[in-house]
Amino acid sequence: MIKIVVCLKMVPGKLINAEAGGLIINPYDLFVLEKLAELKKSSDISVIGICMGGESARDGLIRSKALVCDDIYWLNDIKFAQADTIATTKTLTAAIKKYIPDADAVICGGHAIDGETGQVPAELSEKLGITYFSSVADIESFGNDSAVIVRRDERQEMTVRCRYPFLLSVDSFLTYASNLNVIALKRAQKWEYKIISAEELGIASTDCGASGSKTKVINSVNIIYKKESIEIGGSIKEKADHVKKLLQQ
Amino acid sequence: MDKRKIWVVCDAFDHVDSFTGQLISKAYQLSKESNGSVQAVFIGNASDDELKRCALYGADEVVYQQCETKDEKVWLDILSDIYSSIGADIIMFTNTDFSKTLSSLFASRFEVGLTADCIDICFEEENGFVFERAAMSDSVQARIICINSQCCTCTVKKNAFVETEINAQKELNIRKWEYTGSFIADPAYEIINSVKRVCENNTDLDNAKIVFGVGRGVKDGETFDMICQAGKKYNAVVVGTKCVVDDGLLPKKLQVGQSGCSIAPDLYIAFGISGANQHLVGIRNSRQIIAVNNNENAPIFNIADVKIVADVKEFMKEFAE
Amino acid sequence: MNTNEEMQLIEAVREFAENNLNDPEYLEKFSPEMWKKIADFGLLGITVDEKYGGLGESYHTAAAVFENLGYSCKNNGFVFVVNNHIWVSQNLIYLYGSEKLKDKYLCDMTAGKRIGAICITEAESGSDALSMVTKAEKTDDGYILNGSKAFISNGPIADIFIVFARTGEENNKSFTAFVVEKDFPGVKIGADIEKMGLGSCPTSEIVFDNCIIPKENVLGRYNFGSLIMTMALEWERCFEFVPHIGAMRRVMERCIEHVRSRKQFGRPIGDYQAVSHKIADMKVGIEMSRAMLYRIVDLKDNMKTAFIDTSIFKLYVSEAYIKTCRDAMQIFGGYGYTKEYDIERELRDALACSIYSGTNEMQKNTIYNFTTNGESL
Numbered sequence: 001m002i003k004i005v006v007c008l009k010m011v012p013g014k015l016i017n018a019e020a021g022g023l024i025i026n027p028y029d030l031f032v033l034e035k036l037a038e039l040k041k042s043s044d045i046s047v048i049g050i051c052m053g054g055e056s057a058r059d060g061l062i063r064s065k066a067l068v069c070d071d072i073y074w075l076n077d078i079k080f081a082q083a084d085t086i087a088t089t090k091t092l093t094a095a096i097k098k099y100i101p102d103a104d105a106v107i108c109g110g111h112a113i114d115g116e117t118g119q120v121p122a123e124l125s126e127k128l129g130i131t132y133f134s135s136v137a138d139i140e141s142f143g144n145d146s147a148v149i150v151r152r153d154e155r156q157e158m159t160v161r162c163r164y165p166f167l168l169s170v171d172s173f174l175t176y177a178s179n180l181n182v183i184a185l186k187r188a189q190k191w192e193y194k195i196i197s198a199e200e201l202g203i204a205s206t207d208c209g210a211s212g213s214k215t216k217v218i219n220s221v222n223i224i225y226k227k228e229s230i231e232i233g234g235s236i237k238e239k240a241d242h243v244k245k246l247l248q249q
Numbered sequence: 250m251d252k253r254k255i256w257v258v259c260d261a262f263d264h265v266d267s268f269t270g271q272l273i274s275k276a277y278q279l280s281k282e283s284n285g286s287v288q289a290v291f292i293g294n295a296s297d298d299e300l301k302r303c304a305l306y307g308a309d310e311v312v313y314q315q316c317e318t319k320d321e322k323v324w325l326d327i328l329s330d331i332y333s334s335i336g337a338d339i340i341m342f343t344n345t346d347f348s349k350t351l352s353s354l355f356a357s358r359f360e361v362g363l364t365a366d367c368i369d370i371c372f373e374e375e376n377g378f379v380f381e382r383a384a385m386s387d388s389v390q391a392r393i394i395c396i397n398s399q400c401c402t403c404t405v406k407k408n409a410f411v412e413t414e415i416n417a418q419k420e421l422n423i424r425k426w427e428y429t430g431s432f433i434a435d436p437a438y439e440i441i442n443s444v445k446r447v448c449e450n451n452t453d454l455d456n457a458k459i460v461f462g463v464g465r466g467v468k469d470g471e472t473f474d475m476i477c478q479a480g481k482k483y484n485a486v487v488v489g490t491k492c493v494v495d496d497g498l499l500p501k502k503l504q505v506g507q508s509g510c511s512i513a514p515d516l517y518i519a520f521g522i523s524g525a526n527q528h529l530v531g532i533r534n535s536r537q538i539i540a541v542n543n544n545e546n547a548p549i550f551n552i553a554d555v556k557i558v559a560d561v562k563e564f565m566k567e568f569a570e
Numbered sequence: 571m572n573t574n575e576e577m578q579l580i581e582a583v584r585e586f587a588e589n590n591l592n593d594p595e596y597l598e599k600f601s602p603e604m605w606k607k608i609a610d611f612g613l614l615g616i617t618v619d620e621k622y623g624g625l626g627e628s629y630h631t632a633a634a635v636f637e638n639l640g641y642s643c644k645n646n647g648f649v650f651v652v653n654n655h656i657w658v659s660q661n662l663i664y665l666y667g668s669e670k671l672k673d674k675y676l677c678d679m680t681a682g683k684r685i686g687a688i689c690i691t692e693a694e695s696g697s698d699a700l701s702m703v704t705k706a707e708k709t710d711d712g713y714i715l716n717g718s719k720a721f722i723s724n725g726p727i728a729d730i731f732i733v734f735a736r737t738g739e740e741n742n743k744s745f746t747a748f749v750v751e752k753d754f755p756g757v758k759i760g761a762d763i764e765k766m767g768l769g770s771c772p773t774s775e776i777v778f779d780n781c782i783i784p785k786e787n788v789l790g791r792y793n794f795g796s797l798i799m800t801m802a803l804e805w806e807r808c809f810e811f812v813p814h815i816g817a818m819r820r821v822m823e824r825c826i827e828h829v830r831s832r833k834q835f836g837r838p839i840g841d842y843q844a845v846s847h848k849i850a851d852m853k854v855g856i857e858m859s860r861a862m863l864y865r866i867v868d869l870k871d872n873m874k875t876a877f878i879d880t881s882i883f884k885l886y887v888s889e890a891y892i893k894t895c896r897d898a899m900q901i902f903g904g905y906g907y908t909k910e911y912d913i914e915r916e917l918r919d920a921l922a923c924s925i926y927s928g929t930n931e932m933q934k935n936t937i938y939n940f941t942t943n944g945e946s947l
Contacts, residue, residue, distance in 0.1 A: 027530050059578060113533070117363075118349065119356070119363060132350065156443055159440070161439045173530055182582060182583070182611060182616075185579060189575050189578065214361055214362035214396060215362035215398075216393065230554065236559050243518065544827055546827075
């Protein structure tokens with residue numbers, strides 16, 4: 001049985017649907033879950049989800065469980081909050097080392113759509129001491145001692161066989177997972193999600209949350225150009241001319 | 250007080266490219282603000298003459314390690330070796346995929362602060378080095394400092410800084426580093442198959458500067474043709490939403506959103522696209538988004554920079570003039 | 571009010587429908603792939619117990635789910651197929667069948683491996699259902715069925731038919747409901763009948779020519795088929811019409827979008843009361859239907875009868891649904907009449923609902939009889 005850890009992040013639903021409230025599974029993580037759900041049908045894999053998040057992450061965790069996760073570790077503690085990438089990495093590392101030290105593969109979405117930096121996967125691989133593969137476009141199969149993945153960058157697309165253990169950073173995303181079925185969803189709703197506190201994890205407060213962070217936002221400024229959408233009025237001709245002007249630039 | 254060490258990690262392997270030049274120029278500026286000195290850390294395979302070009306942008310010293318491979322793990326070990334010996338106060342990396350990985354591995358190893366995709370850096374007495382980045386989701390620009398951190402690191406966005414040759418003649422010291430560790434990349438993988446991605450004119454989405462998107466609001470062949478013609482005129486790639494591809498107007502490889510394909514052109518114009526979830530994720534990173542739709546409440550207007558409420562067909566008639 | 575779990579279920583159903591059930595190529599043609607997808611999605615056994623592969627949900631939840639299914643899936647014919655399968659075939663076996671019958675058929679039906687249909691109507695007996703001539707005669711090991719049924723929805727694709735036939739040796743005034751498999755000797759399925767709308771629900775005649783039925787395949791009690799028929803009609807009048815509420819919402823939303831952007835005489839046409847009042851009517855229709863619906867499922871969840879409530883519900887919803895689609899076409903004007911805008915298909919699909927599940931005229935008879943002779947509420 002190949003043990004696969006998936007790092008999950010929940011992000012605001014309104015980032016992809018203005019009317020949605022609440023949190024959804026980060027689309028890059030959803031691609032991973034869906035892919036694993038497909039592969040699980042024909043391979044002997046066990047999928048363990050790890051998520052750092054508060055109560056609002058529950059709905060997303062239920063979906064993750066329904067889709068493919070055999071087990072879920074929910075790192076939910078105010079002490080984990082406001083973590084930068086280094087603190088996040090250290091928290092995830094502690095959890096993986098404690099609960100799934102024999103993981104064959106750790107898979108992360110390449111970045112989170114709520115403005116994440118895309119740094120955690122590489123940082124995590126360094127802390128766990130396992131090989132890192134970035135720009136993963138697809139996962140083809142899991143074998144006994146290695147897996148086959150597809151990496152894609154600007155210049156080429158490579159099919160690679162990677163020996164366990166390794167960490168993947170995946171660059172494909174999905175906003176809908178077709179392997180979700182309602183019977184699994186109902187079961188997932190009834191499941192008990194164990195919440196892991198900082199104390200239970202056994203992590204020092206200097207290693208997580210704001211105190212474990214190496215960067216800090218000192219202030220933020222609203223930028224004017226994005227989001228405040230300028231509406232072009234006038235006749236259709238005037239609108240067309242405006243766009244033509246923008247194109248010349 | 251010792252001069253602050255400002256490092257620029259050069260990743261172009263065999264030459265000093267303009268991205269590196271941009272970083273060194275900024276490092277030079279910062280060195281004046283912070284009483285620092287600029288080290289260009291160059292790993293790869295370049296001649297002395299090429300390395301000397303770092304002086305043009307203001308570097309005080311080049312630390313050069315000859316290396317035949319461009320592998321993140323190998324470079325990490327080399328960089329760690331140099332850092333452990335001579336240290337740095339601030340290290341600037343480019344934000345290429347390679348350097349993004351390299352900087353993340355480095356920051357994790359030494360547990361130092363790392364700020365991604367900086368668009369500006371300055372030095373303040375009370376705060377030290379302050380990094381500015383734009384958070385993608387919010388319309389917010391954040392100012393970030395490093396805390397409890399031996400050194401500050403960052404990746405810098407391309408063209409955030411300007412390549413500027415300095416006026417003075419700089420005396421440049423080239424320090425050849427002698428790394429004694431292994432140069433052999435980790436053999437934990439095997440490439441089974443490798444296919445070069447063909448950069449066809451007009452169908453290379455990743456490098457397209459201008460992209461036109463066609464959605465369900467483009468109701469007939471005539472309008473579609475006008476958009477394609479305009480695309481040719483402005484050298485724009487024409488892509489479509491899932492509906493349009495399902496209807497057979499465009500091939501699947503030009504479907505943006507559903508297939509997980511995301512693009513980041515300088516300019517994206519959405520014609521008759523309402524803005525369903527998948528499509529928005531695919532186009533968010535575009536520098537500027539113009540949306541043309543006859544429904545003023547279409548969700549795409551939530552992320553568009555320029556909003557044009559108009560019937561697409563009528564608009565194209567004027568536009569095509 | 572929907573609970574958190576219900577909301578999650580509804581969201582999953584909406585996403586599923588939007589992504590899988592709106593294939594433009596199959597809007598008026600049955601797609602076996604689509605059927606397999608909804609079966610795999612696990613929705614078919616929504617109110618059936620988990621031990622038969624179902625979800626074990628309440629009727630309240632089922633109502634919320636199916637209203638949203640009707641909203642997100644614009645393939646009205648496909649929703650009709652699903653409804654016929656669940657409420658008047660699979661669920662009849664679940665609620666009124668013997669253990670033997672349940673063990674024989676339910677798991678396959680909740681898994682979508684076998685599709686169900688119901689056979690009441692005949693060429694000469696529509697509203698006058700009890701004048702049907704299809705007959706079943708007792709034999710040593712079962713029954714022999716003879717007759718033919720007309721306009722059977724799901725006919726061409728079904729594997730399991732709930733067939734009503736005359737039985738009772740003495741006076742032939744009784745009826746019995748039978749579970750008939752497609753592969754029983756003597757079952758002949760007619761050709762697809764082309765209809766005005768609901769194109770993705772295949773419909774045909776079914777002929778039973780000395781069809782042999784095993785003894786155990788009586789649904790409910792022998793000679794007590796009219797009881798089953800009454801229940802079947804009650805379920806059909808309710809759940810067949812639940813998705814129509816969602817459809818009304820969908821059509822109304824399209825109208826709202828249109829009246830905001832379409833301008834005539836310098837103003838959006840939504841400014842004109844002749845137009846806006848039609849939309850107000852649509853909203854009233856939706857909310858009144860919902861109020862009635864939740865009253866009904868509340869009764870059903872408490873195992874009470876809702877015979878007259880469902881008759882009123884059916885009558886009201888069908889009239890509101892047809893009116894909504896008819897008004898939508900008027901609002902869209904010339905565009906509404908074109909195929910491209912799809913409004914005309916919504917109207918064609920809607921027009922059947924004053925006919926099936928008992929014509930609206932029959933509903934009024936039922937309601938009158940109840941009001942004047944039976945208990946008043």
